[in-house]
Amino acid sequence: MLPHRHSESQPAGVRPAEGGRRGPARVHRNDWTGLHPPDPGCWTPRLSVSTVVTALGGERLDLTLAALSVQTYPAHLLDVLVIAADGVALPEDPGESVRVERVPAGTGAAAACALGTRLAGGDILCLLDAGMIVDPFYAETHARWHHMRPDCVTLADVLSAREVPADAADTAVMALSGGMADALGGDGACADRDALLDATGDLAGADDRACRAFTRSACAVRTALFRAAAGDGPLGEAELADRLWTAGALFLPDRDAPAWSTGEAGTALPAADADRTRPPRVRAVVDIGGADYDMVRGCVDRLLDAGEPDIGVDLVADWEGERVSEEALLELRLVQAAYLADARVRFVPDPPRTGFPSPYLLQLPVAWGLSPDTLGLLTDRAERAHAGVVELVPESAPTPGAGVRLWRTRALARALRERCQGERLADAVAEVYGRYRIQAGEGTLVDLTDPEACHYRSEPLRTGVGAAEQDAYGDEDDGEQSADARPRRQREGDGPVVGPGRDEFDEGDDGEQSADAESGDGRIRALFAAARASAARAARACGAACAAPLRFMR
Incomplete structure (x- = not known):
C-alpha cells in the first residue's frame, strides 16, 4: 500500500445548520463547484468502501484487481467483491480482501450489479467493470466527496488505454511508480460523454441531461442512497441513472479519478432500456x-x-x-x-x-x-x-x-x-x-x-x-x-408503481x-x-x- 497521510481537519463543505444541527453545504440544483473536498492523502477516512467488480466474460479481471490491490484508502476500510460469471478465470491470488460470488453464465450486467450491491457491506459502493484500470488514489478520490455529502454520485473520468499491460504485476508496478497516466494515455473513451461534460461545466450547469453522463462501469455512491433509489432488483443503466437523479443525487464527475478502459466497457452513453416500465410523470x-x-x-x-x-x-x-x-x-x-x-x-x-x-x-x-x-x-x-x-x-x-x-x-x-x-x-x-x-x-x-x-x-x-x-x-x-x-x-402496462x-x-x-x-x-x-x-x-x-x-x- 502507498503511505496515507492523516489529518484531523473536518471535511470541507460541511455547514453549521440552524438549531445546532450540522448539515451538508447546500448546492443549487447540480452546481457542485462551491464544494471543496480535501486533497487525497490529507484527510482521515472513516467510511468503509466496497468495490463491486462485475466480470461477465472477456475482460481482464486480473488487471482490475491488481490496480485495486495498491489503493491508498486504508486497508481495513476497503474490500472488493467480484461478481463473476461461471467460466470466468480468476487470478491465482486475488488478494485477502477480495470476495468472489459466482453467477450463471449469461447473467446480464444489471442483474450482476444488483447482486453485488445487495451483498456489499460498505458505507460507500464503488462500482467497476472488469477490465477497468484505476490509479492508486481512485477509491480515496471518490470517497472524499461521500464523506462531505451523503447524496453524491461521483463519476470517474473514463479514458481509453493506449496500451494494455501484458501482465497484472506490471499494473501494480506502474501504479506504485506514479507513471500510470503516461503509460496508459489520456484520451476520452466516449466522445459524446466528454462533449456533454464540456458543455455543462462538468455537469455543474446541467439539467436532466446529467443522467446521460452516468456510467455504471466506473462510479461511486453511498450504499443507503443506492438501495433507497434502486431497490434490490436489476435496473438498466439509464433507469438507474434516472432514479438516482430523481432521488435528489448530486451528479459529480471527478477528473482526478481516472479509470482506463481496456475494452468496450464504459465507452458509451447509457442507452434507453428496452421494455422499461416508466413511472407516471x-x-x-x-x-x-x-x-x-x-x-x-x-x-x-x-x-x-x-x-x-x-x-x-x-x-x-x-x-x-x-x-x-x-x-x-x-x-x-x-x-x-x-x-x-x-x-x-x-x-x-x-x-x-x-x-x-x-x-x-x-x-x-x-x-x-x-x-x-x-x-x-x-x-x-x-x-x-x-x-x-x-x-x-x-x-x-x-x-x-x-x-x-x-x-x-x-x-x-x-x-x-x-x-x-x-x-x-x-x-x-x-x-x-x-x-x-x-x-x-x-x-x-x-x-x-x-x-x-x-x-x-x-x-x-x-x-x-x-x-x-x-x-x-x-x-x-x-x-x-x-x-x-x-x-x-x-398507458399499456401502467399500474400502481411502488418505488x-x-x-x-x-x-x-x-x-x-x-x-x-x-x-x-x-x-x-x-x-x-x-x-x-x-x-x-x-x-x-x-x-x-x-x-x-x-x-x-x-
Whole structure:
C-alpha cells in the first residue's frame, strides 16, 4: 500500500445548520463547484468502501484487481467483491480482501450489479467493470466527496488505454511508480460523454441531461442512497441513472479519478432500456378525508382528464374506517368503487413525502378542480424555469390554505434531507432549486364547494368491469357529457408503481390496497346499494361543468 497521510481537519463543505444541527453545504440544483473536498492523502477516512467488480466474460479481471490491490484508502476500510460469471478465470491470488460470488453464465450486467450491491457491506459502493484500470488514489478520490455529502454520485473520468499491460504485476508496478497516466494515455473513451461534460461545466450547469453522463462501469455512491433509489432488483443503466437523479443525487464527475478502459466497457452513453416500465410523470396526491362523494369525483375526474395524460393519483383517506363515521366510510367505499378499475388510482392511508420515482408530485386540495390544460401548463412552466416548486396562487380559496403546488421530486427529496429545524419546506426547496409562482386566472381552478361544479364526470375507464356496474355509474349515456370532458388515457402496462426506497422518501403505505367496495355487514351493503343507485341517477341527470379558458399571469 502507498503511505496515507492523516489529518484531523473536518471535511470541507460541511455547514453549521440552524438549531445546532450540522448539515451538508447546500448546492443549487447540480452546481457542485462551491464544494471543496480535501486533497487525497490529507484527510482521515472513516467510511468503509466496497468495490463491486462485475466480470461477465472477456475482460481482464486480473488487471482490475491488481490496480485495486495498491489503493491508498486504508486497508481495513476497503474490500472488493467480484461478481463473476461461471467460466470466468480468476487470478491465482486475488488478494485477502477480495470476495468472489459466482453467477450463471449469461447473467446480464444489471442483474450482476444488483447482486453485488445487495451483498456489499460498505458505507460507500464503488462500482467497476472488469477490465477497468484505476490509479492508486481512485477509491480515496471518490470517497472524499461521500464523506462531505451523503447524496453524491461521483463519476470517474473514463479514458481509453493506449496500451494494455501484458501482465497484472506490471499494473501494480506502474501504479506504485506514479507513471500510470503516461503509460496508459489520456484520451476520452466516449466522445459524446466528454462533449456533454464540456458543455455543462462538468455537469455543474446541467439539467436532466446529467443522467446521460452516468456510467455504471466506473462510479461511486453511498450504499443507503443506492438501495433507497434502486431497490434490490436489476435496473438498466439509464433507469438507474434516472432514479438516482430523481432521488435528489448530486451528479459529480471527478477528473482526478481516472479509470482506463481496456475494452468496450464504459465507452458509451447509457442507452434507453428496452421494455422499461416508466413511472407516471406526475404523482398527484389528493386528501379526500371528510369530502363527500360528488366533490371527490369532481376533483379526481377533472384531474384524470387533465392535459397531462401520464399521471398517477393517490387518494389519501382512512380506508380501513378506524377513525371515521359509518356515513363517511360509505362515501369512501363509493369512491373506491368508482376508481377500482383505473390502474392510475391508488388508495393510501398517508400522503407520500415525495413523488418518487415519478419526477413530479402534485398537491391538490380536494376542494379544487383543475381545468383541462392547467396541469400541462404547470409542468411546462416547471421545465422552462427549472423550478423546484411551482405554486398556483388563486385569488381566493374555498378553504384556508387551499393552494396548488407542483413539486419537483428531485428538489423535494433533497430539501427534506437538508432543511433546518423550523424551516418551511417550500423555502428549503426554493433555496436548492428555485420557486415559481403563477397567479391563477379566471377558470383555471373550479371551486368544488359549489354543488353544481361537482357534477363533472369523465368518460369512464372500465377495463374488466361488467355492464351492470357501468350502468350503475351512468356510463352508457355519453351524450350528456360535457364537450370539455376528454376520454381518459392509460398507458399499456401502467399500474400502481411502488418505488424501491420508499423507506427513505415515502413514509406512507405503498397504496396497493383493494378493499372490497361491497364488504361489511348487511346494513352497510344496503346503504351502499342505495347510494350507488342515487349516484347513478345524479350522474345521468347532470352534465359536466364547463371550464372557462385559462389565463395565466406571472
